[in-house]
């Protein structure tokens with residue numbers, strides 16, 4: 288597989304690249320593990336910047352497989368988009384409000400956005416601000432799938448029940464993919480399944 292590279296940080300909607308290849312976005316509360324999951328998926332530590340402190344990612348960061356010129360006739364097969372988190376962040380409120388608006392505007396208004404992975408910390412489950420994002424995606428008819436993160440931090444025996452409970456929570460949501468993926472960026476769990484799901488989503492399946 289070609290190495291992945293960072294191509295663009297988007298601080299506001301007007302800086303988005305022209306609509307081109309399928310985009311796959313990673314959304315979730317601050318610190319849930321979005322950037323870590325992208326690094327684990329593409330096998331490149333430090334590609335997306337991570338931190339113990341919530342609020343690390345502050346722009347929509349575009350990653351593509353290396354080797355594309357960016358010309359109209361040479362488009363990458365897809366772009367992975369790391370996003371600022373919503374919810375708590377150790378940054379001034381006006382900044383956090385601006386990131387949240389950017390994330391929400393992007394999620395509901397991007398034609399080439401093929402799938403959103405909504406990351407949920409396996410220890411905490413779906414929170415009120417996650418529900419808000421799921422409702423926005425349902426309303427905008429943007430396909431999304433729930434991904435549990437940091438499953439290395441919970442007891443393995445509890446995982447089937449957690450998955451079942453999460454599935455029950457999204458059962459009536461029209462744009463939710465009816466399966467929940469359980470991952471650990473730390474230990475590598477669930478990454479192959481997620482890679483396969485992403486490849487399918489990028490191909491419009």
Ligand SMILES: Nc1nc2c(ncn2[C@@H]2O[C@H](COP(=O)(O)OP(=O)(O)OP(=O)(O)O)[C@@H](O)[C@H]2O)c(=O)[nH]1
Pocket residue numbers: 315316317318319320321322323324336337338339340341342343344345370371372373436437438439440470471472473474
């Ligand atoms: N144990 C464990 N820790 C993880 C895992 N994934 C991420 N972390 C840790 O969680 C913290 C936050 O990870 P990030 O990837 O920066 O989270 P983020 O969602 O991108 O955060 P923001 O950009 O601030 O919204 C870091 O300290 C990571 O090392 C995981 O699978 N297992």
Ligand SMILES: [Mg+2]
Pocket residue numbers: 321322323336337343344369370
């Ligand atoms: Mg991040």
